[in-house]
Amino acid sequence: MRWGLALLIALLVNFGLLKLMQSMVTPDHQRGNTQLSKALPIDFVRLPPEEPPPPAEEPPSEAEEPTPELPRPMPAAAAAKNPQIELPSWQAPNLALPLDVGNGPYLGGFATPPPPPLPAEPVPLVRIPPRYPRRALLRRSEGHVVVQFTIDPDGGVSDPKVVEAEPKGFFEQAALRAIRGWKFQPQLENGVAVARSATQTIRFSLKK
Structure with a gap:
């Protein structure tokens, strides 16, 4: 029994x-098929084919608008006449100017020519100092002398003369002797050296 x-x-x-x-040992797809075989059957329902949509109706053509009749031109006889415009009367202003410019003389249409340029101051090239007069030196006198002379074309001095001296009777001869030894730059006119007159002031002063 036990056995x-x-x-x-x-x-x-x-x-x-x-x-x-x-x-x-059995593959998975066989087990899946077995399970699918046990599933409930599925009925496929076929839908009827869709009918094509009806063609779109064309909009009714717009009725052609009647062409408006253009107004007929009026005959020339019925046209209005050109109006006449009256312009205001205009008088030119009186522009008469007084011609009385005074009782002075008529100077014509020519301008007054400019004055001639003043000659430049003479430039001394050689200047010899004058000797102090002994009499003025003893008196401790000081003064000046204005000398007028002519500068020659070569720059030398000619015809010197005293036109002013202060004090008189002390420095005139010393100034004349000194100015004769001076040399100046000659004046040129059109590139040619000419003589000219000049004036020079010579001062006499003592050292302090």
């Missing part, structure tokens, strides 16, 4: 192991 029960249990265990091994 029979043990044999039955052993068979059941072997059968269970066999089923387990078979399920492990």
Whole structure:
């Protein structure tokens, strides 16, 4: 009895192991097909084909508007006459100007010529100092002498003369002797040296 029960249990265990091994060996897609085969059947319902939409109706053509009639031109006889415009009378202003410009003499249309340019001051090139007069030196006198002379074309001095002396009678001869030895730059006119008159002041003063 015990042996029979043990044999039955052993068979059941072997059968269970066999089923387990078979399920492990069977591929997944076969198991899926088996499950799908057990699913409920599906009925496909076919829809009727859709009818094409009706063609769009063309809008009714707009009625052509009647062309307006242009106004007929009026005949020339019925046209208005050109109006006459009266312009205001205009008188030119009186532009008479007085011609009395005084009782002075008529100077004509010529302008007064400009005055001639003043000659430049003479430039001494050689200047010899005058000797102090002995009489003035003893008296400790000081003064000046204005000498007028002519500068020759070669720059020398000629015709010197005293036009002013202060004090008189002390420095005139010393100034004349000194001015004769001076040399000046000659004056040029059109590139040519000419003589000219000049004036020079010679001062006499003592050292303090």
